[in-house]
Amino acid sequence: MEAQKELKRKSLIIDEKEAVSCIEDGMIVAVGGFLLSSHPMALVRQMIKRGIKNLTLMPAISSSLEADLLIGTGCVKRIITSYCGAESYAPVCPLFRAFAQQGKLEVYEVDESHYYSALKAAALELPFFPDRAGVGGDFAKVNPNYKLFDDPLKGEPLLAIPPIAPDVALLYAAHSDPFGNIQPLGTGFGDRMIWLASKKVFVQVEKIIKNEEVKQFPERTAYFEVDGIVRAPYGGHPFAGPGYYTEDAEHIREYLAAAELLAKDGDRTSYDAYLDKYIYGVDTNVDYLEKVGLGHLLSLHEDIGIEGE
Amino acid sequence: MKRNYSTDELLACVMSRYIDDGENVASGANALVPQAAGLLAHFHHGPNMRFYMGQTWTNVFNVPSVQIGSLTDYKAYRGNAEYSRRHEEGFDRAFLGRKRGAFSTFFIGAIQIDRYGNLNMFGVGDDYHHLKFRAPGIVGLAHCLNFMHNIYIYATNHTKRLFVEKLDYVSAVGYGDGPDFRKKWHLAGPGPKMCVSPMAIMDFDEKTKRMRLKSVHAGFTVDQVIENTGFELLIPENVPFTEPPTDEELHILRTRVDPAGLLRG
Numbered sequence: 001m002e003a004q005k006e007l008k009r010k011s012l013i014i015d016e017k018e019a020v021s022c023i024e025d026g027m028i029v030a031v032g033g034f035l036l037s038s039h040p041m042a043l044v045r046q047m048i049k050r051g052i053k054n055l056t057l058m059p060a061i062s063s064s065l066e067a068d069l070l071i072g073t074g075c076v077k078r079i080i081t082s083y084c085g086a087e088s089y090a091p092v093c094p095l096f097r098a099f100a101q102q103g104k105l106e107v108y109e110v111d112e113s114h115y116y117s118a119l120k121a122a123a124l125e126l127p128f129f130p131d132r133a134g135v136g137g138d139f140a141k142v143n144p145n146y147k148l149f150d151d152p153l154k155g156e157p158l159l160a161i162p163p164i165a166p167d168v169a170l171l172y173a174a175h176s177d178p179f180g181n182i183q184p185l186g187t188g189f190g191d192r193m194i195w196l197a198s199k200k201v202f203v204q205v206e207k208i209i210k211n212e213e214v215k216q217f218p219e220r221t222a223y224f225e226v227d228g229i230v231r232a233p234y235g236g237h238p239f240a241g242p243g244y245y246t247e248d249a250e251h252i253r254e255y256l257a258a259a260e261l262l263a264k265d266g267d268r269t270s271y272d273a274y275l276d277k278y279i280y281g282v283d284t285n286v287d288y289l290e291k292v293g294l295g296h297l298l299s300l301h302e303d304i305g306i307e308g309e
Numbered sequence: 310m311k312r313n314y315s316t317d318e319l320l321a322c323v324m325s326r327y328i329d330d331g332e333n334v335a336s337g338a339n340a341l342v343p344q345a346a347g348l349l350a351h352f353h354h355g356p357n358m359r360f361y362m363g364q365t366w367t368n369v370f371n372v373p374s375v376q377i378g379s380l381t382d383y384k385a386y387r388g389n390a391e392y393s394r395r396h397e398e399g400f401d402r403a404f405l406g407r408k409r410g411a412f413s414t415f416f417i418g419a420i421q422i423d424r425y426g427n428l429n430m431f432g433v434g435d436d437y438h439h440l441k442f443r444a445p446g447i448v449g450l451a452h453c454l455n456f457m458h459n460i461y462i463y464a465t466n467h468t469k470r471l472f473v474e475k476l477d478y479v480s481a482v483g484y485g486d487g488p489d490f491r492k493k494w495h496l497a498g499p500g501p502k503m504c505v506s507p508m509a510i511m512d513f514d515e516k517t518k519r520m521r522l523k524s525v526h527a528g529f530t531v532d533q534v535i536e537n538t539g540f541e542l543l544i545p546e547n548v549p550f551t552e553p554p555t556d557e558e559l560h561i562l563r564t565r566v567d568p569a570g571l572l573r574g
Contacts, residue, residue, distance in 0.1 A: 034364070034396065035338055037381035061396060062338055062380075062448065085445040087339045087379060092445045100432075100443040109431060111481075112449030116400045133452035136494035137427070137479035142437050156495040186383050187364040190396040222395075242383035302384060 011178040014228040016235075016285055019202040020047045023168050026077075030058040030166035030198055031066060033239065034189035035087055036247045039066040040172040040204035042235030042285040047170070048073045049279060056080065056108070058166055061115050061190045065255060066239065068093035071105060072259060072271060073279070078106040080164065082115055089252055090260075098263035109143045114161045116190070121163035122197035128160035135159055169198035172236055173222070174243050176203060176229045177211045183220040185243030192223050201226040204235055206244050232285045234297055245300040251292065312527065314554050316507045317572040318562055319526060321345035322554040323505055324416060324461060330354055332459065334414045335361035337380070337448060341571055343416035343463055344377045348566040353558060361412065365390035374565040377572075400452065414459040417501075419480070420444045421473045424520045424540040425490075426462060426483025426501040426513060428454070429476040437478070447480040454481045456498045464506035469539035484518035509534045510551055511542065519543050524551040 020043055023029060029047070033039035044066055054077040059067040062083045070076050072095040084096040099105035110118070117129035128147075133139075135157050140146045147160045171191045173184040182203055184191070195201050203226050214221060234241070238251035258270035282288045289297060312319075324346035328334055332355070334347035348369075351358045356370045363382050367389045369375055375389070399412070419428035420442070430447040432440035454460060462483075464471055483501045484490055491500055500518070504511040510523045521543035525534055531548050554562075562572070 035381050036379065037383070081446050083338065083446040083448045085338060088341070091339060092443065096445075097443040101440050103439045106438075107443075109446070111447050111451040113400050113452035116397050132455050132496070133449075134481075135455070136482045136485055136490065136496065137451060138431075139451065139480075142431060142478060187393050187395055189364065189381075192395060193397045240379075240381060240383065242381075243387075246384075247379070 009179060012180045012226065012229045013178055013208065014230060016042050016046045016204070016230050016232060019043055019204075019228050019230045020050060020170070022200060023047055023050070023052055025052055026054045026056075027167040028056040028058060028164065030169040030194045031060065031070075032169065032171035032189065032191040032194050033060040033066065035060070035062045035064050036089075036252070037236075037240040037242060038172045038184070038186075038189060038191075039064075039236060039239050040170045040202075040230075040232075041066065041237060041239065042232035042288070043170045043202060043204050043230060044070065045279050045285075045288060048075060053077075058164060058194070059084070061112050063093075064239075065093060065252065065259075068095045068259060069255070071095045071099050072262065073275065076105060078108055080108040080110060080115070080118075082110045082112045086252070086256070089249075090256055094256065094259040094263035108145070109139065111139070114139075114146075114159075116193055117161040118164040119193045119197040121161060122165035126163065128162050130158045131161045132158055164197065166194065166198040167200065169194045169201045171195065171201060171203045172205075172241070173203055174206050174241070175209045176205045177209055177214045178229070179211060179224075180226040180229055181211070181214045181221045181224045182226065183209070183214065183217070184222050188222045195223045195226070202228045202230065204230045204232050206233055206235075206241055207231070234289055235285045237289070237292060237297065237300075243302065245297075245302055248292075248296075248300055250296075312553075314559055315573045317342050317345075317574070318559065319551075319554055320463070320505055320507065321349055321562060321566075321572060322558045323510060323551060324463070325349040325353060325558070326552075327459070327461060327503060328355065328358070328414055331357045332414045333359040333361070333366070333412055335412045336416060337418075340416065340418065340463070341377050345562060345566050345572055346416065347414070348375060348377065349558060349562055352561045352565050359391075362389060364396065365394055366392040374568055376569055377567050399449070412453075412457060414461075415453050415457055416461045416463045417450050417453060417481075418463050418465060419450075420471070421476045422462060422464060422471060422504065423473060423476050424542075425485060425487065425518055426504065426520065427476055427479050427485065428462070428481045428483065429478050430480040431478040433477050435477070451481040454483060454498065454501070455496050458498060460498070460501045462501050462504040464504060467506040467508040467534070467537050469537060472538040472540060474540045484513065488516065488518045508537065514543050517543075521545065522548055524549050526551045527553055
C-alpha cells in the first residue's frame with residue numbers, strides 16, 4: 001500500500017499586504033472596532049497605500065477617525081454609518097462632516113439597530129430584516145433603500161432593512177492561534193456580527209498564541225473560520241488595543257489638527273504631510289511604528305500608571 | 310451668586326436624582342455628565358444598580374473610586390466587569406424596556422430638539438445631500454426611544470439653535486406630533502421623561518405631551534429660559550429653582566466618580 005501523503009492543518013498567517021490584496025475598487029469593505037479602540041490600522045494603512053477608490057465603507061458601529069482617514073484619503077464613495085465622531089476629541093469627525101456637506105461623500109444613514117439588522121439579514125440570506133427603530137421619523141426619507149411597510153400578521157408599521165454583506169471585513173483582536181480561532185481581550189464590540197455577514201474576513205492581531213492556549217480557554221474564542229490572520233504588534237495605533245495599549249492622545253490631536261485644516265479651508269498641506277509621514281512614506285507596520293517612535297509607543301502601554309500597592 | 314460647583318457637576322447631580330436603586334444605567338459616547346450621573350446615583354442611593362462601563366455591566370458599589378472617561382476603556386473593563394457584553398446583544402434584548410438584562414435608563418442628546426422631544430442627529434439644512442452642518446449620526450437612539458422606559462434628554466446648551474420650532478430631520482421620535490402619535494405608530498416605550506439643560510429642567514405635560522418648564526437653575530430666570538427656547542414652552546404658575554447639589558453629592562462626585570475633575574473643566 002502506498003504511504004499516505006502527510007496531511008497538515010494549514011496556518012492562516014499572512015502578511016499585511018497580502019491581507020488587503022483582494023480588495024478592489026467599488027467593494028463593500030467593513031472595518032471593525034469601536035470609537036477609539038480596536039481598529040485594524042495596519043491593514044487600513046495598507047489599503048490606503050494601494051489607492052483603493054469608490055469603496056462603500058461599513059465602519060465600526062460607532063466609527064471614528066479610522067473612517068475619517070479613509071474618507072480623507074479618497075478611498076470612500078459611500079459610508080454606512082450610525083455615528084462618526086471621536087468622543088471628547090471631536091464631536092463629529094472633521095472630514096466625514098466636510099465631505100458629506102460638500103456632496104463628496106454619500107451617507108447611508110442607519111440607526112445602530114439597522115446596522116445589525118442589515119448584517120443579520122445578510123447572514124440569514126433574508127431579503128430584509130424588520131426593524132421598529134426609526135418608524136414615525138424620517139429614516140425612509142433620507143435612506144431610500146429602506147421601505148416602510150405594514151407587517152402582514154398584525155398590521156404594525158415597520159421598516160424593511162435590506163441586507164448588507166461586506167465583500168471584505170478587516171477586524172482587530174488581541175490574539176489568534178495560527179488556525180484563526182480569534183480571542184479578543186474585552187468584549188470584541190460588534191465585530192462578531194461583521195464576521196457573520198462578510199464574504200471574506202482578515203484579522204489583525206497583537207499576538208499569535210498556540211493552539212493549546214486556545215483549548216485551555218475556548219470560551220474566549222469570539223469567532224473562527226477566517227481568511228487570514230496578520231500579526232501586527234501595536235498595529236492598532238493610534239487607537240487603543242485592549243489589554244496592550246491605550247489610545248495615543250497626542251497623535252490623535254496631530255491628525256485632527258491636519259484634518260480640521262483641510263475640512264475648514266480646503267488646505268491640504270498639513271494633511272498631505274501627515275499622510276506622507278505616516279502612510280505613503282512608509283512600507284510596513286514596523287516602518288510606521290519606527291516613525292511614531294519606540295519611546296512614545298511604550299509610553300502608551302496599559303501598565304503605565306500601575307503603582308505599588 | 311457664587312456657586313461652589315460647575316454647571317456639569319450641577320447637571321450630574323440633577324440627573325442622578327431621577328435614577329432609582331435597581332436601575333441599569335448606560336451612557337453614550339462623549340457623555341461624561343450622564344456617566345457621572347449614573348455613578349453618582351449608584352454610590353449615593355443605588356447599591357443594587359448596574360452600570361454600563363467599558364462595554365460591560367457591573368456593580369462598583371464597594372469600589373472606593375472610579376473615573377468617568379472613554380467608553381472603551383479596557384482598564385475599567387478589566388478591573389470591574391461582571392458581565393462582558395457583546396455590543397450586538399443590546400439589540401437582541403438589552404434595550405427592550407423591562408426585559409431581563411435591559412438598559413432601563415439612558416440619557417440622550419441631539420443637535421436639534423423640538424417641543425415633543427423629537428430629536429435630530431442627521432444634520433441641519435434643507436438639502437440632505439448638501440447639509441449646512443453634518444451631525445455625527447443617530448447612534449442607537451431611534452431604537453432606544455422606541456423601547457426604553459427611562460429616557461432623559463440631556464441638552465449640552467440651551468439656545469434657540471438647539472431647541473427649535475421644527476426639526477430639519479426627525480432622526481428619533483419622542484412624542485411625534487402629540488399625545489396619540491406613539492400609539493398610532495406602535496412604539497412600545499413611554500417616550501422621553503425629562504429634558505435637562507444648563508439653564509433648566511423641563512418635563513412633558515401629561516395631556517398634550519408638550520415640553521414644560523419644571524425648574525430653573527440658580528443664576529437663571531424663567532424669562533431667560535423662554536428667550537432661549539425656539540418654541541413655546543409651557544410655563545406653570547410657579548416655577549421653583551432647581552435644588553442645588555448637596556455637600557454629600559459633591560463629595561461623592563469629586564472623590565469617587567470624577568477624582569480627575571473632568572466635570573470641573
